[in-house]
Amino acid sequence: MAAVCSLCGASPHPELEGDPPLGWSADLVDTGDGPRTRWVCDVCTRRYVRSIEAKLDQEWW
Secondary structure (H helix, E strand, O other): OOOOEOOOOOOOOHHHHOOOOOOOEEEEEEEOOEEEEEEEOHHHHHHHHHHHHHHOOHHHO
16 A cells, blocks of 8 residues: 555555554545545644634534
8 A cells, every 4th residue: 555645745654553554544536547545644634623623613512
């Protein structure tokens, strides 16, 4: 597997982080060449989750 973060370009170290890397997020994206996996590293995943939480209405909490 050649996981590369689609946001920052980081690459995991398989021996340290596992394969697939622990804490990373993945989703399937439809492209002209068929579906492919898009990876987001643990750092960018945390950053993205926090931005979603910040946009939620106060009533949700």
